[in-house]
Amino acid sequence: MILNHARTPLVWTDLPDRLPGHGEIRVQVLACGVCRTDLHVVDGELPHPNSPIVPGHEVIGRIDAVGSGVDGLAVGDRVGIPWLGHTCGVCRFCRSGRENLCDAPLFTGYTRDGGFATSTIADARFAFPLGETGDAVDLAPLLCAGLIGWRALKLAGEGKHLGLYGFGAAAHILTQVARWQGREVYAFTRPGDHTAQAFARSLGAIWAGGSDEAPPVALDAAIIFATVGDLVPCALRAIDKGGRVVCAGIHMSDIPAFPYDVLWEERQLVSVANLTRQDGLEFLKLAAQIGIVTTVTRYRLDQANQALADLRAGRFEGAAVLVP
């Protein structure tokens, strides 16, 4: 399913199978999650896209061809292919353990072809070996909603009272992680979205309400997954002195002006960008240990446009996954 031009539907296209080059693997896609970032790519909201491009960066697949110079992966192995598709390895960010901020990265489904396909090619060094435990469809949302959610959770610090703004794929996974860590989760949804609030409570949120409501306690930290800049001052007002607000999305509408006392008393506002491979290894190990259960809505590959439309409209709880 190819995006030929921003703001046009994806088009089912038959392409010849490519062979993996040096350092690459080819995988038969078993499942690919649909992420909010895919909507930003399709809507032309991110700079410097490659087009045409195959979107999709929550890929679970099985290797069916291995290029030269690949270590540790073989035909038949099941792997996950995440958003971070390649880094330069030499810039000051790569050399200081911050490859998520690489100066010359490639991103799966954005600047290199992704997983809305029957087959895709990845840089082998950025694929995660998955083993055979767990269904591919259930695992797919872990590859971005889970991984980048994990990075956002680490950035939020270790406070007990954690707010999550926007209760989609990432929040439904992170609630399980935070509960396992012994934290209390306060879930904020669109005002009046009682279905999402009930879903949040069913996963262990101690409180769920509209984003316009104040939580019953001052929060230690809040993570904003929704793409709405208006939520930033809301979240800053909901956190305690010394608390931190983490913006976890790649794109957000403009943040409105707010009085300085909303930020004062050492409150912090930060963003999270991309992931490192270390984040992925940590999180996938933890997810297996916790036994995270994802809520997924399945779509056939040729229903990718429908899946994107349903994500945009908030027509399902949890995550959408394409199954070729």
Ligand SMILES: [Zn+2]
């Ligand atoms: Zn780099």
Ligand SMILES: [Zn+2]
């Ligand atoms: Zn994503």
